[in-house]
Amino acid sequence: MKTCWCIPPEQNGAFVAAMEDVLAVYSLPYDHQKPVVCMDEKPYQLLENVREPLPAQPGSTEKYDNEYKRNGTCSIFIFTEPLAGWRDAEALPQRTKLDWAHKVEWLLEEQYPEAEKVVLVMDNLNTHNTSSLYEAFPPEKAFYLAQRLEIHYTPKHGSWLNIAECELSSLAAQCLGSRRIADIELLNLELKAWNTRRNREQKGVDWQFTTADARTKLKRLYPIVI
Numbered sequence: 001m002k003t004c005w006c007i008p009p010e011q012n013g014a015f016v017a018a019m020e021d022v023l024a025v026y027s028l029p030y031d032h033q034k035p036v037v038c039m040d041e042k043p044y045q046l047l048e049n050v051r052e053p054l055p056a057q058p059g060s061t062e063k064y065d066n067e068y069k070r071n072g073t074c075s076i077f078i079f080t081e082p083l084a085g086w087r088d089a090e091a092l093p094q095r096t097k098l099d100w101a102h103k104v105e106w107l108l109e110e111q112y113p114e115a116e117k118v119v120l121v122m123d124n125l126n127t128h129n130t131s132s133l134y135e136a137f138p139p140e141k142a143f144y145l146a147q148r149l150e151i152h153y154t155p156k157h158g159s160w161l162n163i164a165e166c167e168l169s170s171l172a173a174q175c176l177g178s179r180r181i182a183d184i185e186l187l188n189l190e191l192k193a194w195n196t197r198r199n200r201e202q203k204g205v206d207w208q209f210t211t212a213d214a215r216t217k218l219k220r221l222y223p224i225v226i
Contacts, residue, residue: 011223018155019214022121025152026207028082033116040122040164041095046071048182063188074184074209077103080167087167089191091184100127101136108148117150121162125151163205
């Protein structure tokens, strides 16, 4: 088994600027008028069993046959507010600008209709931009939604700075694992059950890595100023 890491370049001003910006956001106290929300996406392959798996026995999980049928792929969108212990994951057939725009609409209008702004931390994909809102909605609505967002991008090779990635890791371990899920409808039922359980338990993330830590432990990433 090979373990791969995203290694940022040394002495890179762009990386440390984005990193310190995100770390400053994570240091903010809880504010219900400006909640800090992290989002991420994960591709997922839908697989169908050709033969029924052997049922689980005490001390072991289901055993799958090596043969399976591919039913295409989808994308899991996840949003989480770490300080509130809240998250929501949903699978969509695609990962397009329109998909992202409609998820942002849901976030602002259904999850945080009373908030002044939502502080959104995410990676800098080409779809993760307020321009996507203008491709999905009339300009008046796109502008309204964009004005209620305060976006902070994680640096390239710095996905570990996105707390939503921690939630995706928990999702993989607690819900998806090595299971085969054949269709997006069943996948969303499983995701909803996971969301509900995690939210009921108020499982938040206590982020401990600070700017001071970064300047000491990741000193090699900072440009040398002469």
